[in-house]
Amino acid sequence: MIEEPFARGTTFLHRRDARVKIIPAVIITLILALTSSFLVAGTGCVLTAILLSLSRPSPRLLLKRFCTVNIFTLFLWLTLPLTYGGDKVSPFLFLNMSLDGIRVATLISLKTNGILFCFLALLATSTVASLGHGLEKLGMPRKLSFLLLFSYRQLFVIHQEYLRLQRAARLRGFIPANSLHTYRTYSHLFGMTLVKSWNRAERVHQAMVLRGFNDTLIPLNQPQLCRKDYLFLLTILLISFLLAAIPFFR
Amino acid sequence: MTTPSPLIELRNINYSCPGQNSPLLEEINFSICEERIGLIGPNGCGKTTLFQIIMGLLTADRGEVLLEGVAMKDKKGFRILRRKLGFLFQNSDDQLFSPTVLEDVAFGPLNLGSSPEEAREISSRTLEGLGLKDFEERITHRLSGGEKKLVALATILSMQPKLLLLDEPSNNLDPETRERLIGILRGLDQAHIIISHDLDFLASTCSHLYTIEKRHLVRCKEKQIHSHDHIHPYGNKPHQHGT
Numbered sequence: 240m241i242e243e244p245f246a247r248g249t250t251f252l253h254r255r256d257a258r259v260k261i262i263p264a265v266i267i268t269l270i271l272a273l274t275s276s277f278l279v280a281g282t283g284c285v286l287t288a289i290l291l292s293l294s295r296p297s298p299r300l301l302l303k304r305f306c307t308v309n310i311f312t313l314f315l316w317l318t319l320p321l322t323y324g325g326d327k328v329s330p331f332l333f334l335n336m337s338l339d340g341i342r343v344a345t346l347i348s349l350k351t352n353g354i355l356f357c358f359l360a361l362l363a364t365s366t367v368a369s370l371g372h373g374l375e376k377l378g379m380p381r382k383l384s385f386l387l388l389f390s391y392r393q394l395f396v397i398h399q400e401y402l403r404l405q406r407a408a409r410l411r412g413f414i415p416a417n418s419l420h421t422y423r424t425y426s427h428l429f430g431m432t433l434v435k436s437w438n439r440a441e442r443v444h445q446a447m448v449l450r451g452f453n454d455t456l457i458p459l460n461q462p463q464l465c466r467k468d469y470l471f472l473l474t475i476l477l478i479s480f481l482l483a484a485i486p487f488f489r
Numbered sequence: 490m491t492t493p494s495p496l497i498e499l500r501n502i503n504y505s506c507p508g509q510n511s512p513l514l515e516e517i518n519f520s521i522c523e524e525r526i527g528l529i530g531p532n533g534c535g536k537t538t539l540f541q542i543i544m545g546l547l548t549a550d551r552g553e554v555l556l557e558g559v560a561m562k563d564k565k566g567f568r569i570l571r572r573k574l575g576f577l578f579q580n581s582d583d584q585l586f587s588p589t590v591l592e593d594v595a596f597g598p599l600n601l602g603s604s605p606e607e608a609r610e611i612s613s614r615t616l617e618g619l620g621l622k623d624f625e626e627r628i629t630h631r632l633s634g635g636e637k638k639l640v641a642l643a644t645i646l647s648m649q650p651k652l653l654l655l656d657e658p659s660n661n662l663d664p665e666t667r668e669r670l671i672g673i674l675r676g677l678d679q680a681h682i683i684i685s686h687d688l689d690f691l692a693s694t695c696s697h698l699y700t701i702e703k704r705h706l707v708r709c710k711e712k713q714i715h716s717h718d719h720i721h722p723y724g725n726k727p728h729q730h731g732t
Contacts, residue, residue, distance in 0.1 A: 368588050392586055395630065442583040445546050449576050450648060451568070451600030459595045461605050 244300050245363035251471075252294040256462050257365040257373030259472040263479060264361040270483045271353045277342075279485050280349035286478065287356035294364050301359070308355050312348045319344040367391040372458045385456065396439070401432045494558030495520035496652055496680065497543060497574070502552035504535070504542060513538055515704040517552070521652065526682045527691035527698040529709075534701040536684045537579065540654045544576050572601060575645030575679075577655040581637035585629040590616070590640050593629055597648035615647040616640075619673060635666035642673070653681040659690040 246253070252260070271283045291301075323340025330336070362370065368388060375384040405428060415421045444452075502517035513535040528536050541547040543554055545567030553560045556570045578584045587593035594612035595605075603611060616624055619639055624632075632640060638658065645653065658674075659667050667690065674681065674694045685691050691698060698709040719725075 366588070368592075389586075392588065392630075396582065439583060442578070442580070443586050446578060446584045447586065447596075449544060449546075449571050450597040450644065451571065452596075453600060457599040457605075459592050459599065459605055459608060 243363070243366055245294070245296055245359060246366045248294065248364065250294050250364075251467075252290075252360060252364045254467075255364075255471055256464050256468045257369040258377055259464065259468045260361040260365060261370065261373055261377060262472065263475040264357055266476070266479050267357045267361075267482075268354050270479060271350050271357070274350070274483075274486075275346070276486050277346060277349070279482060280346055280353060282485065283482055284349045284353035284356065286482065287353050287360060290475075291356040291360040294360050296359060304355070304359065305352075308351060309348075312344070312351055315344045315347055368458070369460070369462075372456075381455075388456065393436075393439070393443075397432065397436045400435050400439075401428065404428050404431055494555075495522045496557060497521050498555040498558075499543070500553050500555065502539075502542060502549045502554070504538060504547065504549045506538075512550070512704060514542075514549075514701070514706075517706045519699075519706055521680055521682065523680045524697070525680060525695045527695035528682055528684045528700070529686065529688070529691060529698055530701040535704070536701060537656055539701070539706070540576060540656060540682075540684070543654065544574060545570060572648065573651045575648060575650035575653045577641055577645055577653065577658055579656045579660065581634070581641040584641040584644060585632075585637060587629060589625070590621070590627045590629055590632075590643075591625040593640065594643045594647045597644060601648060611649075612643075612647050615643050619643050619646070620669075635662050638662060638666070638670070639673075642670075646677075651679060653677070653679050655681060655683045657684055657686070659685055659687045 267283065267287065271280060274280055274283075320336045320340040321334065323337040323343060325337050325339030328335050328337055365373070368391075371384045371388040371391075374387070375381060408424060408428065413424060415425075498520040499517050502514060503512055504514040505512040517539065528539075530536055538547060542549050545554070545561060545564075553562075554570070555561070556566075556573065559566070561567050561570055585593050587596055591609070591612055594615055595608040598608040598611045599605065613622075613625065616622060619642065621636075621639060621643060624636070624640065629637070629640065642658075655674075658670060662670065671690065671693045674683075681694075683691060683695060697711065700707055700709055
């Protein structure tokens, strides 16, 4: 099962309807991803961090996610200052560091973490199931929302099936090596996993049809948007608008 | 068996697996009203296939399935039939696909047109009836094999079917859960057909037995007199087995 540790909780953000979190998440992500202004990226990062703190995430889990994402930015920090070039180059120890490179790396780091905080605060505080239903209500094609909901439920099962096959191979003395036999065995394992997943999909579909499934998933929890939801959406949209407008005021 | 319109009736059902020359099932004639029937037979003799034909998941080459005297001809017909029949799969993992137990049990009632509140109430009641009151918020995938089987049964019972088709329900159950399942099945009002290799289980839950012999469905004799070896004491005295 894919864990949803951030979705557990009862804070203000957890109690909001998925729909009023998806819309601002998309807008904030777009603003942060498209901006080239330091001020916008920096303010956005701070604002989303404040938003995230409202959902009171577990510090240990937060650090783990933070590190995972920032491994990528670390690589940028290792390469961009040395390779970006540009006019301003300052000698640092025995290396020539590009100031433009450092600028770009900082901007990307701010954007990346801003978007990470935004997703953790707004999307991770809902379960995948409610996000799927929320997306459908917002007009996403039904097939795509099914795909999301079922991938979430079945991915783990398929992985388990693959592990079972792999274990069976290992128990019969299979040791992976750089040989044709290894490649052939792995292609068999993948192929068999695919066939098994297909069969399972068919059986699950049968089970659903037998219980009256008619191409519509009816969620058991049908949350109604309350005044707090609208207020939250309005406030956060206003803040996003101001964030996007910063460059025009200067 | 002579009721004018039995709940389910099979007439001259013939079926052969795709790509196979010889038929798997031949001239199956059978009907059920309120009985509790056991179906026993070797692997691959077509027991599960027969269930799938009854539910409309497979189409017979010849013959028809009748629900209360009406022949099921198309998808629409079988959709009505599926409201009245509950099919418990051999593998419960295929049957449980919602994140939580409550959502899974409510899936059927929601599809049948219940409001979320009604579905929630029906599901809670069904779970409570099976002694699974505390399971509502459990994650379906994390249940043990026995728990999965009972929850899968709940997902079917919440649709209030008239007939249950149970495919090897006692497989891989520990003795305690097996006893619990026997207790539950004996307490239910519905008619049922159970596929099983577990004779004792069938003897405790069914009134008579059928088997598939040489592609035909045959009713087993009620009593068979034969001699056999005993490894339990008093084997030489008259006694009863399996109930």
